[in-house]
Amino acid sequence: MERHMISPDVSGLACVYERPGTLTDTPFHYCPGCGHGVVHRVLMEAVDELGIQEETIGVAPVGCSVFSYNYLNIDMQEAAHGRASAVATAVKRMLPGKYVFSYQGDGDLAAIGTAETIHTANRGENILVLFINNAIYGMTGGQMAPTTLLGMKTTTSPAGRTVETAGFPLKITEMLAMLPGVYYVSRNSVHTPGAVRHLKKAILKSFRYQKENRGTCFIEVVSNCPSGWKMTPLEANRWMEEHMFPLYPPGEIKVPQ
Amino acid sequence: MSDLRLMKGNEALAEAAIRAGCQGYFGYPITPQSEILEYLAAEGRARGMIVLQAESEVASINMVYGGAGAGARVMTSSSSPGISLMQEGLSYIACAELPCLVVNVSRGGPGLGTIQPSQGDYFQAVKGGGHGDYRLLVLAPSSVQEMADFVFDAFDLADKYRTPVMILADGALGQMMEKVTFREYNPAEHIVAKPWATTGKPKTRERNIITSLHIEPEMMEQINLRLQEKYRLIAENETRCEHFHTEDAEYLIVAYGLAARIAKGAVETARAQGIKAGLLRPVTLFPYPTAAIRRLAETVRGVLVLEMNAGQMIEDVRLAVEGRVQVRFYGRMGGIIPAPDEVLVALEGMVKEDAAQHEEVY
Numbered sequence: 282m283e284r285h286m287i288s289p290d291v292s293g294l295a296c297v298y299e300r301p302g303t304l305t306d307t308p309f310h311y312c313p314g315c316g317h318g319v320v321h322r323v324l325m326e327a328v329d330e331l332g333i334q335e336e337t338i339g340v341a342p343v344g345c346s347v348f349s350y351n352y353l354n355i356d357m358q359e360a361a362h363g364r365a366s367a368v369a370t371a372v373k374r375m376l377p378g379k380y381v382f383s384y385q386g387d388g389d390l391a392a393i394g395t396a397e398t399i400h401t402a403n404r405g406e407n408i409l410v411l412f413i414n415n416a417i418y419g420m421t422g423g424q425m426a427p428t429t430l431l432g433m434k435t436t437t438s439p440a441g442r443t444v445e446t447a448g449f450p451l452k453i454t455e456m457l458a459m460l461p462g463v464y465y466v467s468r469n470s471v472h473t474p475g476a477v478r479h480l481k482k483a484i485l486k487s488f489r490y491q492k493e494n495r496g497t498c499f500i501e502v503v504s505n506c507p508s509g510w511k512m513t514p515l516e517a518n519r520w521m522e523e524h525m526f527p528l529y530p531p532g533e534i535k536v537p538q
Numbered sequence: 539m540s541d542l543r544l545m546k547g548n549e550a551l552a553e554a555a556i557r558a559g560c561q562g563y564f565g566y567p568i569t570p571q572s573e574i575l576e577y578l579a580a581e582g583r584a585r586g587m588i589v590l591q592a593e594s595e596v597a598s599i600n601m602v603y604g605g606a607g608a609g610a611r612v613m614t615s616s617s618s619p620g621i622s623l624m625q626e627g628l629s630y631i632a633c634a635e636l637p638c639l640v641v642n643v644s645r646g647g648p649g650l651g652t653i654q655p656s657q658g659d660y661f662q663a664v665k666g667g668g669h670g671d672y673r674l675l676v677l678a679p680s681s682v683q684e685m686a687d688f689v690f691d692a693f694d695l696a697d698k699y700r701t702p703v704m705i706l707a708d709g710a711l712g713q714m715m716e717k718v719t720f721r722e723y724n725p726a727e728h729i730v731a732k733p734w735a736t737t738g739k740p741k742t743r744e745r746n747i748i749t750s751l752h753i754e755p756e757m758m759e760q761i762n763l764r765l766q767e768k769y770r771l772i773a774e775n776e777t778r779c780e781h782f783h784t785e786d787a788e789y790l791i792v793a794y795g796l797a798a799r800i801a802k803g804a805v806e807t808a809r810a811q812g813i814k815a816g817l818l819r820p821v822t823l824f825p826y827p828t829a830a831i832r833r834l835a836e837t838v839r840g841v842l843v844l845e846m847n848a849g850q851m852i853e854d855v856r857l858a859v860e861g862r863v864q865v866r867f868y869g870r871m872g873g874i875i876p877a878p879d880e881v882l883v884a885l886e887g888m889v890k891e892d893a894a895q896h897e898e899v900y
Contacts, residue, residue: 335738335739335741336738337738338737340604341749348751350749354739355745356736356737356738356739356746356747357745357746357747357748358603358607358748358749359747359748359749360600360603360604361600361630364600364603364627367592367596367597367601368600368601368604368607370590371562371564371601371603371604371605371608371612372607372608372736374562374601374605375562375588375609375610375612376608379738396593396594397593397597399593400593
């Protein structure tokens with residue numbers, strides 16, 4: 282793909298912010314305003330800072346981030362839909378000295394992969410599970426997800442999700458936090474600089490805990506889907522704060538005692 | 539170390555897996571093969587193997603994907619319904635070209651069926667099972683000795699071709715006890731380099747990606763062509779079958795696995811009665827010994843296919859015979875093992891029919 286780069290004269294200027302070396306030069310395919318790109322970047326900034334690029338193996342899901350391996354400059358495996366944590370389990374078991382994470386969306390992790398998610402956490406696998414929750418199936422064109430809010434319109438809940446037909450939004454993060462195998466649970470977002478910094482801290486902590494063999498670390502990122510939600514990026518972020526946060530409040534959910 | 543033991547087929551297979559240097563086993567209990575998981579949970583772990591009882595066969599096969607992708611020698615085992623659950627994962631593994639061993643100690647179906655032995659999974663094992671154009675390399679043991687032997691072969695073939703290999707056994711082979719000798723095998727001499735594995739990207743190489751996703755159709759076609767070329771090579775180099783009294787045979791039985799053992803008894807009895815019977819036993823079900831059967835079809839007067847199913851492999855026999863000679867079928871279903879007497883009756887029926895037709899002609 283042709284990239285149009287602006288190359289200003291930067292001689293004499295100090296670089297204070299740059300692309301982490303652990304991201305490839307491939308431009309993201311994500312829609313404008315989507316949170317995935319920011320999460321990718323923050324994740325790889327953490328890998329960079331810890332100097333663990335050579336020791337980190339990622340597992341990509343099926344969903345919008347199916348191509349995340351095009352962007353993350355580390356060894357990666359692309360799992361079947363919902364099975365990323367099972368794949369990551371085996372990678373970690375066979376390579377216990379490496380850092381392993383799975384990166385999964387709400388449909389992948391909380392619908393088709395619910396069993397794998399719960400049992401990976403219940404075994405306390407020493408991996409990081411990154412869960413991107415935007416309450417919709419983005420890649421397939423905006424269908425209802427297990428985390429879709431009541432009343433929320435999607436292509437498969439055109440009149441809005443109702444309890445009668447689709448039950449309640451699944452708070453899987455709170456469910457997982459109950460399991461003794463899970464060591465650390467944090468819910469984040471990436472729509473403000475402060476939120477991004479908090480996410481990075483959570484990722485750094487998770488990798489540190491993984492090194493110490495503490496158990497499963499689970500980070501939810503409540504995110505947006507401007508295309509699927511039919512909103513501008515700004516509207517989507519505002520809507521996320523007003524409607525998603527009351528049900529999925531950001532914060533530390535389970536911290537080591 | 540090679541030594542003589544008396545073991546169940548499932549246990550012999552599990553012991554062979556340890557000796558073959560299998561590093562990771564991921565499985566879920568199901569009759570009639572749970573002894574594999576049980577044996578490995580005790581013996582395998584004690585001897586350094588990672589043994590994980592997964593939450594389902596779906597998780598198991600995806601763990602095999604992850605472990606194989608990480609460069610380890612890994613396997614799973616199950617029985618028919620569990621193998622059905624693994625089909626999506628097997629398709630992914632075949633496309634991502636990950637070497638691994640999958641064991642099906644099959645039982646009678648369809649559905650929950652029965653826990654008794656069956657060969658009803660032939661189509662599933664040999665014709666794909668999961669979605670897309672792929673093949674498993676399928677080995678069919680017919681003794682406890684082969685339950686052990688084929689594990690070593692399976693891991694080596696899987697590594698050689700970067701492909702999933704299935705051992706298709708049945709509940710009788712898994713449960714029965716026979717003497718078994720373990721071959722001399724030093725895994726260190728067999729483990730191959732896996733520069734494609736995701737073991738962590740050093741600065742000296744590009745990142746490794748294990749995937750079955752190739753969204754551009756031109757790319758996906760290339761992947762398919764590569765797979766088909768691999769299957770052609772496998773067919774060229776790895777086809778195996780056993781001949782039993784086929785040199786002068788006038789009537790040929792084709793049977794694999796447990797059915798082939800029963801057929802051997804029938805062939806011997808028939809020969810004692812003056813019927814020149816022989817047996818061809820496919821050892822690899824994919825690749826299939828098509829050429830061997832075709833050659834015999836030139837000389838025999840009739841072919842009888844014996845299976846513990848409704849007639850599945852008979853389609854491959856007919857494709858090999860191509861109408862040169864009549865192909866008949868005898869089989870039992872639902873977990874029933876045919877007795878040698880029944881096979882003999884079927885064989886005699888074929889001989890009589892042939893003689894009657896012969897009279898009509900003249």
